[in-house]
Amino acid sequence: MKKIILYILGASLAWSCQIKPVDDAVTAVGEKGWLKGNTEEKMEEIAHQLGGFSRTMIEVSYRYSELYWAGMDENWAYADHQVEHIVEAMEDGLKRRPVRAASAESFMKETLPEMEAVISKKNKDDFILGFRALTSGCNGCHAKEGESFIMIQEPETRLSPVRF
Structure with a gap:
């Protein structure tokens, strides 16, 4: 009996792994649908936006x-x-x-x-x-990083309105 149950569970697992994810559909999201493509394409665009x-x-x-x-x-x-x-x-x-x-x-x-x-x-x-x-x-x-042309110095001008 245990062998039959294990066989059924194994077959079910193998079958479920072959199902393609539903979220791979191409849909646009975001205001006015600016984020387009399948899930992978959307994630790539989000990564690009983060910089x-x-x-x-x-x-x-x-x-x-x-x-x-x-x-x-x-x-x-x-x-x-x-x-x-x-x-x-x-x-x-x-x-x-x-x-x-x-x-x-x-x-x-x-x-x-x-x-x-x-x-x-x-x-x-x-x-x-x-x-x-x-x-x-x-x-x-x-x-x-080979960017010694970016030299940081103490600020001379305060830009923020934060004061103590």
Whole structure:
């Protein structure tokens, strides 16, 4: 009896694996149907829309500037918030572009934790030194990627309306 049940279960499993997924149908979704194609084509388009590491750098650049001004204002909670979001943006970007992970390793494992430690001291002079080390870390990562023409410097102009 057990052999018959196992045979039936095995045959059912083999048959079910041959069924083509229903969601492979070509349907358009999104406002006015901008996302078209089968599931794989839609996923490729979504990945394209998310972008690679250059979009990550746009967010990191914004948060880098906010971090600088937070430190200058001695708004330590906001500074800590910015480092947290730099970490998240970098992690997300490295998921999309894992080829960049080797270059970013020391930045992620040393430079950013050191910046967090500096912020926890709540001392502006220490922050300035730590921020300069962060800036060097950014430029070092760019150099490792063969993009040393992207030189990061301390912000000169505040663009955000956030103040402390």
